[in-house]
Amino acid sequence: MRINVARLPYFLQISRSGGVLAAAEALKLTPSAVSQQLARLEAEVGVPLVERSPRGIVPTAAGRELIELAENVEREVNEAARRVGAASELPSGRVRFGAFQSFIGGLLAPALPQWRGELSGVDLLLVEGEQAELLRGLRAAELDLVAVEFDESVAPTPPGPGVREVALLDDPWVLVAPAGTQAAMGVVELENLRLPWLEVDLGAGASHAVRRVRRSLPHSSTAPHRYGNHQTALALVAAGEGVTLLPQLALREQALPGVEVHELPGLGVRRISLRFRSGRKPNPAVAAAVDFLRAVVAGEPAPEPAP
Numbered sequence: 001m002r003i004n005v006a007r008l009p010y011f012l013q014i015s016r017s018g019g020v021l022a023a024a025e026a027l028k029l030t031p032s033a034v035s036q037q038l039a040r041l042e043a044e045v046g047v048p049l050v051e052r053s054p055r056g057i058v059p060t061a062a063g064r065e066l067i068e069l070a071e072n073v074e075r076e077v078n079e080a081a082r083r084v085g086a087a088s089e090l091p092s093g094r095v096r097f098g099a100f101q102s103f104i105g106g107l108l109a110p111a112l113p114q115w116r117g118e119l120s121g122v123d124l125l126l127v128e129g130e131q132a133e134l135l136r137g138l139r140a141a142e143l144d145l146v147a148v149e150f151d152e153s154v155a156p157t158p159p160g161p162g163v164r165e166v167a168l169l170d171d172p173w174v175l176v177a178p179a180g181t182q183a184a185m186g187v188v189e190l191e192n193l194r195l196p197w198l199e200v201d202l203g204a205g206a207s208h209a210v211r212r213v214r215r216s217l218p219h220s221s222t223a224p225h226r227y228g229n230h231q232t233a234l235a236l237v238a239a240g241e242g243v244t245l246l247p248q249l250a251l252r253e254q255a256l257p258g259v260e261v262h263e264l265p266g267l268g269v270r271r272i273s274l275r276f277r278s279g280r281k282p283n284p285a286v287a288a289a290v291d292f293l294r295a296v297v298a299g300e301p302a303p304e305p306a307p
Contacts, residue, residue: 002044003041003044003045004040004041004044005073007037007038007040007041007044008041008066008069008070008073008074009070009074010023010027010034010037010038010041011037011038011041011049011063011066011067011070012067012070012071012074013026013027013034014034014038014050014057015050015057015059015063015067018056018057019056019057020034020035020038020057038050041066045062045066047060047062048060048062048063049062049063049066050063091119091121091122091284091285091287091288092121092122092284092285093121093122093123093283093284093285094122094123094124094125094144094285095122095123095124095125095144095145095285095286095289096125096127096142096143096144096145097124097125097126097127097143097144097145097146097147097289098126098127098128098129098133098134098137098138098143098145098146098147099126099127099128099134099146099147100128100129100130100131100134100147100149100205101128101229101230101250102205102230102247102249102250103147103149103249103272104126104128105250105252105253105254106249106250106251106252106253107169107249107252107293107296107297108126108293109253110252110253111292111293111296112124114296115292118292119288119289119292121285122285122288122289124289127143130203131148131149131205132203134146134147134148135148135157135275138163138275138276138277139160139163141277144276144277144283144285144286145274145275145276145286145289145290146274146275146276147168147272147273147274148165148272148273148274148275149171149205149247149270149271149272150208150270150271151173151205151208151209151212151268151270151271152268152269152270152271153208153209153212153268154208156271156273159275162277162278162279163275163276163277163278164275164276164277164278165273165274165275166273166274166275166276166290166294167271167273168272168273168274168293168294168297169249169271169272169297170269170270170271170272171247171248171249171269171270171271171272172247172248172263172267172268172269173206173209173213173245173246173247173248173267173268173269173270174245174246174247174248174251174261174262174263174264174267175188175190175243175244175245175261175262175263175264175267176233176234176237176243176244176245176246176251176259176260176261176262177193177195177237177243177259177260177261177262178195178237178238178239178240178243178258178259178260179238179257179258179259179260180260181195181243181260188262188264190213190216190217190264190266191216191217191219193217193220193243195242195243196220196221196222196223196241196242196243197210197214197220197221197222197223197242197243197244198223198225198226198227198233198236198237198241198242198243198244199222199223199225199226199227200226200227200228200233200244201226201227201228203228204227204228204229205247205270206233206244206245206246206247209245209267209268209270210244210245212268213245213266213267213268216266223236223241223242225241225242227244230246230250230254231254233246234246234254234256234259237258237259238257238258238259239258245267247270248263249272274290274293276290
């Protein structure tokens with residue numbers, strides 16, 4: 001016995017409507033077409049599926065078994081359609097994302113397992129680079145999304161035509177000093193700090209913040225060392241060569257032997273935002289990445305894609 005499952009909806013409608021005429025009306029077919037489907041289905045199973053009575057069509061015992069089967073098939077088909085439809089609404093595509101070191105190490109990398117679970121259809125291509133390089137890549141359409149940072153004292157460069165900016169995070173600056181500083185001095189006060197300040201490369205994110213804070217410290221001294229990345233800064237501080245400011249985010253994934261960290265009033269924040277090209281047709285993968293990162297910063301589950 002071989003049943004053509006395409007005939008089952010006709011039989012199911014007959015049983016629900018109580019007759020061929022009513023089923024034909026519900027299916028918007030002729031009664032003859034519905035009767036033919038019933039007859040062919042009965043021929044396939046080899047037994048009568050309905051009995052005619054003055055009250056209409058009544059399923060036989062075999063018919064009742066087939067109705068149960070047809071309802072199971074209908075339910076599975078509807079569930080499959082729902083799941084396929086839901087999958088088709090999930091964002092997909094590639095996002096070429098440029099970011100700086102502390103953003104990757106402190107925020108993005110720890111969230112990548114969550115990304116893979118919630119944005120499985122979005123292929124992330126991560127590029128680390130200096131900010132000027134990343135912004136050039138965005139303008140040249142070599143990158144789809146970039147993270148940018150500016151000290152609170154600096155006016156951000158305009159995003160430019162066709163580029164949208166979304167604020168993401170205010171990341172506090174913290175004082176990083178050699179271990180034992182607080183034990184030796186009690187409460188740390190910037191104006192009483194007698195340790196020299198490490199010099200910072202102009203291209204480093206902390207350069208503006210350090211200069212801003214030191215302007216209020218006329219008696220501060222300068223160490224004979226210059227650094228450009230956070231690891232070098234931490235190594236020099238741990239060696240007792242001086243103090244500096246680092247963004248709180250940069251210290252999340254760092255080992256801190258030989259240093260102590262102080263959150264002090266007046267150090268300010270660096271402002272982190274996301275920039276991406278905004279055309280007439282939004283990129284769903286980029287939009288999903290932005291929503292994901294905002295949810296990670298807020299400590300919330302990533303939002304469901306809009307239907």
